[in-house]
Amino acid sequence: MGKTDELxxxxxxxxxxxxxxxWLGYPGLCKGCGLCIHKCxxxxxxxxxxxxxxxxxRVKPNMEGxxxxxxCQMVCPDCAIRIEKKPV
Incomplete structure (x- = not known):
């Protein structure tokens, strides 16, 4: 695997x-600060x-709850989480 593939x-x-x-998490952006865990x-x-x-x-959600x-998206200083609500 070359450098381009790794990136x-x-x-x-x-x-x-x-x-x-x-819930979308971006491991390339997450620095593991834990703010999302604290504020959830x-x-x-x-x-x-x-x-x-x-x-x-890294962090991960238990989507059941x-x-x-x-x-989590709002408090993440690195924009490593994106939330998309499904239409009701």
Missing amino acids: KTEWKSTRYDNPRGI PTKVIVWSEELGVYGTP CIVCGM
């Missing part, structure tokens, strides 16, 4: 779905076993 891999999102919406009103965001681009743990409120 493309880092910018792919990790997708999680539930009936309310989609339902406490469904946890540390992942996988490491991010800075060698720190996620209300897709977007708080």
Whole structure:
């Protein structure tokens, strides 16, 4: 794998779905600060076993309890989370 392929891999999102919406995490942007974990009103965001681009743990949601409120997206200083609500 060349350098170009490695960079493309880092910018792919990790997708999680539930009936309310989609949670997209971008490992190439996440520095593992944990603000999203701290601010999540339902406490469904946890540390992942996988490491991010800075060698720190990434985060992942438990979509079963996620209300897709977007708080994690709002507090992420690196824009590493994107929330898409599904139409009702």
